[in-house]
Amino acid sequence: MILATRDLTKRFGRVVAVSGVSLEVPRGVRFGLLGPNGSGKTTLVRMLLGLVHATSGHIEVLGEPMPKRAATVLPRVGALVEGPAAWGHLSGRANLRLLDAAGRGRAGRRRADRVDEALDRVGLGGVDRRPVRAYSLGMRQRLGIAAAILREPELLLLDEPTNGLDPRGIQEMRALLTDLNAAGTTVVLSSHLLTEVEALCTDVGVMDRGRLALTSSLDALRAPTGRILVRTPDPAGVVGVLDGQVLGRAGELVTVRGTDPVAVNAQLVARGVPVSGLVLEQRSLEQVVLEITGAGSDRVDRARSEGPR
Template identity: 50%
Template structure:
C-alpha cells in the first residue's frame, strides 16, 4: 500500500486513498466517509480506513477516540450514520451473512454463560460456526483452548474465571474456525506478561498464515512489536495511517552515531553548527539542515572515531504523542479563542 505523508511539522499523516472505483482485492477492509453520531455526540467523523490483506494493523487512539465504534461498524454490529463500509469485499452490514463467517472477533470483552464451563461455552459457540461440521467441533474446541493456554481450566465454570482467563476464552472463541481476518479489541486486557507474550505469539502465527489481523490496543510497545501497519485515531478521525516502518521514519531526519568519544563528537559537530546531543544509544545528530556525509567529514576532521552510524527512527510513543497532542492542543486553542 502506498502512503503519502504531510509536510514536516504538520502533525497529520494521511494514507493515500485508492483511486475511485478501484477493486478492494488488496484490502481486507475499508471505510470511506464513515460517520457515527449519537444524538448531538459525534463518535466517529469522516473515517477513511484501509486494512491491507495479510497485514497486522494496530488501531491506536486515546480513550474516546472512536476505535471501538469504528470496529463495531466494520463488523456490522452498529449501523453507520453516514459512509461506506466493506469487509472482505462485502458491503456492511448488508453483507454480514457472507463476510462474518470468515472473521473471528473479540470486541469489548467476551460474553459467555456464567454457569457453564469454558469448554461448554466454546462447544455452544462452535455449534453455531458455519465452517465447522459436527465431527469437527470437539477437536476445534480442544485446539482453541490449548492455543490460548486454558486446557487445564476448561472444566471450570466461567463465573470463576479471572479477567485474564475470560479474555483468553474470548480469544479462543475468535479462533475456533479457520479465518481470513481476525479482529481483536484490546486483546491483552487483564493479561499478565506471560499471557501478553502468548497473544503476541498467536498474532505472529496468524500473520505467518496470511490472516489479516486488526488489533485495537493502548499498549504502544505491543503494537510496535507485532504490527506491520498502524492507524491512529483522535477525536473520532484518522490522523495517521500506513506502514509502521514508514510512519516511524516520517519525523525529523536524524542519525545515531556510535563512538567512544561522545562529548568530543558533540563538540566537533557543534563547531560546524550541526545540532547534536548525547543519548544512551549514542550521539543523535539532527539532519534537517545537513547530510550524513557532512557529519562524517566533521567527525573525521576532528579525529573522532566512528564505530557505527544508523538512521534514527521516531519511536511509536513519540509519534503517537505528537499526533494526538498536536490535535488536542489545536482544539484547546480554538476553544480558548471562543471563550475570550
C-alpha cells in the same frame, strides 16, 4: 482490500463518535488501530461488525457491504470486542462447543477437536469443568480469543486483545497472532497500548477525536529523521569538526545533521575526537502518536476558575 470504509460517521445524539473515516486495510497485514481512550476506536470496530449502524458512510468487509451482507460475512470473521462474552454458568469448553454449533464450524472435523485445538492455542488446553464465572480476567480473555479463532477466520477483529493478561500471556498472544497471520489470517486490532502495536503490527492507523488522523506502514513511520546522535566525552571537539552540521548538544550528547553514521564516525576519529556512542535517530511510534493526537486524552483537569470543594 479485506475491509474498507468511506466517509464513515456515527453520531450519538449531539456526540460525534466517528467522523468521516475512510480506511482501507489490505489482506495479509497485521493492522493496529491506535488512539487515546474515547477516540472512536471501539465504535469503529463495532460498526465494521454490524453491531452499531453507521449514521452515514459505507462499509465493506471481505468485499461485501456491511451490515447488509452480515449473514455471509460474519461466519468468516473472528471478533473480540469490549471484553469476552460467555455463559457464566458453563465451562469454557462448553461455551466453545455451543459457539461452534451455532456457527456451523469447519466441515470435516469433529467439533470436540476444533474446540480442543482452539483452547490449546490460547493456553487453556488443561482447563477443567469450572464455570466461566470462576475464571480470572486473564482466563476470560484467553477464552474470548479462543472463541474468535475457533472457525479459522479470514479476518480477526480484536479490541484490546491483551487486556487482563500478564506479561507472559501478552507474549503468548503476540506469538499466536503472528502465527495466525503467517497462515493467512488478516489481523486488525484496536489498542491504546503503543508498545503492543509496535511489537506486533506491520501497519497502523491513528484515531484522534473520532477522525482517522493517519494510516501508514510502521516502517515508514519509524523512518530515520535525518539526524545522528553522537555521544562523546569531548562535545566541543564534535562541534569543532562538524560545526555546520551540529543541531544541538546536551552534556555528552551532540545531535548532528546526517544519514551516514559510519562516515560521521570516521570523520571524528580521523580528527582525534573520541566517540563512545553513535546512532541514527528514528522516531518511535509513541512520538508519532503524541504529535498527531496532540491534546487528545481521557484526562479530566479541574477548570482554573473552579474554587476548592
